[in-house]
Every structure is written in structure tokens, then in C-alpha cells.
Amino acid sequence: xxxxxxxxxxxxxxxxxxxxxxxxxxxxxxxxxxxxxxxxxxxxxxxxxxxxxxxxxxxxxxxxxxxxxxxxxxxxxxxxxxxxxxxxxxxxxxxxxx
Numbered sequence: 001x002x003x004x005x006x007x008x009x010x011x012x013x014x015x016x017x018x019x020x021x022x023x024x025x026x027x028x029x030x031x032x033x034x035x036x037x038x039x040x041x042x043x044x045x046x047x048x049x050x051x052x053x054x055x056x057x058x059x060x061x062x063x064x065x066x067x068x069x070x071x072x073x074x075x076x077x078x079x080x081x082x083x084x085x086x087x088x089x090x091x092x093x094x095x096x097x098x
Contacts, residue, residue: 010018021029071078 068078071082074081
């Protein structure tokens with residue numbers, strides 16, 4: 001099966017089971033095998049953004065030569081630095097529009 005966005009397409013059986021689950025009310029779903037979280041469980045929890053690793057996309061872009069020189073002046077990993085700077089700007093904007 002062809003993968004799209006890092007995931008294999010769902011087969012028809014899986015789609016039917018998910019559709020049936022979506023139709024059920026919350027009270028009809030058996031969660032008895034799922035224990036309640038304790039304070040200890042919560043103390044060990046890790047924020048999702050600490051473990052989430054977005055899929056990388058390879059692109060071609062043009063940036064000003066002096067900006068590229070500045071990025072490269074920080075040593076190896078200038079592409080990671082560029083991504084980190086863009087992510088910081090994105091997150092600040094998302095917090096403002098939030």
C-alpha cells in the first residue's frame with residue numbers, strides 16, 4: 001500500500017470499525033480496562049511538544065546571500081537553525097492569534 005503523510009491507508013475493515021465507534025455514545029464505550037490516572041502518573045507525564053517530531057519536507061527556496069552567510073557563520077546545522085527560527089516565529093504568532 002502506498003504511504004501518504006507517513007501513514008499507510010486504512011483498510012475497509014478498519015474504516016468500518018472506526019465509523020461504528022464514532023456512532024457510539026461515550027457511555028456505551030467500555031473503558032473498564034483503562035485505569036484512572038493518579039497524581040504519580042501525571043507527575044511523570046511529558047508534554048506532547050517535547051516528544052512530537054514533525055515530518056521534514058525537503059524544499060528549494062531562495063534567501064538573501066547575507067542571510068545565508070549569517071546562518072552558516074553559526075557553524076554546522078545552519079538548516080536546523082533556520083527551521084528553529086521559523087518555528088519560533090510561527091509559535092509566537094500562534095500564541096497571539098490563539
